[in-house]
Amino acid sequence: MTQRNEMRLEFDARSMNEGFARTAVAAFIMELNPTLDEVADVKTAVSEAVTNAIIHGYDNPQEKVVLTCSVEGTAVELTVEDRGKGIEDVARAMEPFYTTRPELERSGMGFAFMEAFMDDVRVTSSPGKGTTVWMRKNLGNPKVADTYE
Amino acid sequence: MTQRNEMRLEFDARSMNEGFARTAVAAFIMELNPTLDEVADVKTAVSEAVTNAIIHGYDNPQEKVVLTCSVEGTAVELTVEDRGKGIEDVARAMEPFYTTRPELERSGMGFAFMEAFMDDVRVTSSPGKGTTVWMRKNLGNPKVADTYE
Amino acid sequence: MENYCEWKEGCLLVHMPKELDHHQAGLIRAEADLIIDTCRVQTLVFDFKKTEFMDSSGIGVIIGRSRKMSYQGGRVVAQNLNQRMEKIFVVSGLHKMIEKENS
Amino acid sequence: MENYCEWKEGCLLVHMPKELDHHQAGLIRAEADLIIDTCRVQTLVFDFKKTEFMDSSGIGVIIGRSRKMSYQGGRVVAQNLNQRMEKIFVVSGLHKMIEKENS
Ligand SMILES: Nc1ncnc2c1ncn2[C@@H]1O[C@H](COP(=O)(O)OP(=O)(O)O)[C@@H](O)[C@H]1O
Ligand SMILES: Nc1ncnc2c1ncn2[C@@H]1O[C@H](COP(=O)(O)OP(=O)(O)O)[C@@H](O)[C@H]1O
Numbered sequence: 001m002t003q004r005n006e007m008r009l010e011f012d013a014r015s016m017n018e019g020f021a022r023t024a025v026a027a028f029i030m031e032l033n034p035t036l037d038e039v040a041d042v043k044t045a046v047s048e049a050v051t052n053a054i055i056h057g058y059d060n061p062q063e064k065v066v067l068t069c070s071v072e073g074t075a076v077e078l079t080v081e082d083r084g085k086g087i088e089d090v091a092r093a094m095e096p097f098y099t100t101r102p103e104l105e106r107s108g109m110g111f112a113f114m115e116a117f118m119d120d121v122r123v124t125s126s127p128g129k130g131t132t133v134w135m136r137k138n139l140g141n142p143k144v145a146d147t148y149e
Numbered sequence: 150m151t152q153r154n155e156m157r158l159e160f161d162a163r164s165m166n167e168g169f170a171r172t173a174v175a176a177f178i179m180e181l182n183p184t185l186d187e188v189a190d191v192k193t194a195v196s197e198a199v200t201n202a203i204i205h206g207y208d209n210p211q212e213k214v215v216l217t218c219s220v221e222g223t224a225v226e227l228t229v230e231d232r233g234k235g236i237e238d239v240a241r242a243m244e245p246f247y248t249t250r251p252e253l254e255r256s257g258m259g260f261a262f263m264e265a266f267m268d269d270v271r272v273t274s275s276p277g278k279g280t281t282v283w284m285r286k287n288l289g290n291p292k293v294a295d296t297y298e
Numbered sequence: 299m300e301n302y303c304e305w306k307e308g309c310l311l312v313h314m315p316k317e318l319d320h321h322q323a324g325l326i327r328a329e330a331d332l333i334i335d336t337c338r339v340q341t342l343v344f345d346f347k348k349t350e351f352m353d354s355s356g357i358g359v360i361i362g363r364s365r366k367m368s369y370q371g372g373r374v375v376a377q378n379l380n381q382r383m384e385k386i387f388v389v390s391g392l393h394k395m396i397e398k399e400n401s
Numbered sequence: 402m403e404n405y406c407e408w409k410e411g412c413l414l415v416h417m418p419k420e421l422d423h424h425q426a427g428l429i430r431a432e433a434d435l436i437i438d439t440c441r442v443q444t445l446v447f448d449f450k451k452t453e454f455m456d457s458s459g460i461g462v463i464i465g466r467s468r469k470m471s472y473q474g475g476r477v478v479a480q481n482l483n484q485r486m487e488k489i490f491v492v493s494g495l496h497k498m499i500e501k502e503n504s
Contacts, residue, residue: 011156109354164424
């Protein structure tokens with residue numbers, strides 16, 4: 001169970017693939033014997049990053065989102081990448097409630113959710129070239145969000 | 150539901166990824182509203198092709214298996230590809246009960262299962278270069294295997 | 299329409315789906331707004347009985363409808379939150395904005 | 402060991418897993434053979450109560466154990482096949498080789 005295992009998934013930037021991407025990641029991390037809550041945490045983070053690629057990164061549903069996932073020891077590492085519009089000011093984009101698409105009722109909580117549910121989140125982006133979100137979570141370690149209340 | 154949607158999945162040649170690959174494909178074809186039996190048919194065919202890539206195609210679990218899946222209208226198309234040993238005589242390999250790994254208790258029924266559960270199966274292979282299995286199934290069409298008894 | 303909404307004597311009951319993401323949020327928004335814009339909704343109830351998964355797109359759809367209701371002076375309630383949904387409500391701050399209730 | 406096997410008075414009961422593929426087949430084979438090779442198994446029962454998925458790797462593990470049993474003159478039975486497993490048995494020809502029974 002501590003051997004490294006990895007996968008790479010590429011799919012169309014369609015909203016119906018958000019659920020597919022979550023399910024695929026959940027199935028892939030099963031070998032780590034995660035708790036239900038850990039699975040939900042990772043699924044939520046994946047959903048945020050993939051949704052962002054689909055609605056902010058691209059206009060065309062035939063463009064591709066690339067997701068990688070690796071497990072090693074008790075850790076999950078994920079990247080979600082688009083080759084779309086990119087982000088001008090990453091620090092600002094990551095502020096809670098900041099959104100450029102209020103007309104779509106985006107809450108501006110996407111990055112905040114990724115940070116709440118994963119241990120570490122890093123975003124690299126360049127305008128016109130695309131965005132990559134890298135995330136990591138150690139399973140078996142209760143996190144701040146779990147003891148939030 | 151008739152728009153084309155596609156994905157590409159690449160993963161390590163480890164037996165624990167057989168279940169992952171099946172689950173990912175099952176999640177991806179859900180938008181076609183398949184019957185439970187159709188899902189099981191596709192999962193079985195995927196399992197056969199992926200297992201073959203892992204045990205016959207490669208010796209090293211860090212090599213990669215590539216699976217693509219697309220849906221369009223009511224049809225599912227799949228490819229499973231390895232860049233491993235390849236097959237000398239494809240026609241012979243596809244004969245029921247033919248296996249080169251009896252010591253692993255392979256039944257030689259892998260290709261027979263793919264053909265029983267999918268509408269169309271095509272195999273291209275070249276020794277030393279690898280193997281690609283292409284499969285297609287039209288959902289909503291009962292098949293021979295369904296009325297076998 | 300998937301029929302998320304049930305409308306009865308001034309109360310709009312929205313049955314939240316099993317997995318609430320951006321894809322589903324758009325469908326719920328369209329259906330709920332049709333009723334909020336045409337009927338006199340006094341109470342809006344989001345029912346999470348079936349809901350196992352929700353991301354920040356769900357927050358958006360809830361805040362959006364709540365805002366509409368506050369213009370017309372109605373009440374907004376969330377009911378039947380499981381542990382996971384409680385956590386999502388806390389992390390997002392929704393628990394401070396929306397009344398919770400168990401039906 | 403995952404404990405697929407239950408051994409009682411000459412009868413070896415193998416609880417087949419929910420998903421029987423090549424990965425699982427290897428584990429079942431190892432565990433069953435340990436008992437077949439050391440105890441005097443008169444009846445070998447494959448129980449499919451929990452099994453929802455099986456590919457041709459499952460056929461291999463069943464045929465392999467049946468062959469061993471036929472050397473030592475025992476009986477092999479498959480029980481609690483659902484509709485899907487029935488179909489797999491028919492497509493693979495196993496239904497002509499193995500006795501079926503419902504417990
Ligand atoms: N993949 C991306 N491509 C381009 N812009 C992005 C991407 N992801 C996020 N952004 C920008 O960052 C902002 C904040 O993102 P986020 O916190 O997820 O909130 P929301 O998705 O609700 O707007 C977005 O409104 C958008 O402007
Ligand atoms: N991806 C592959 N790479 C190399 N050889 C393969 C591959 N797939 C199948 N084969 C060859 O074809 C034979 C028959 O395959 P199959 O019908 O699936 O039966 P089995 O897997 O039980 O041996 C295998 O034993 C192997 O020699």
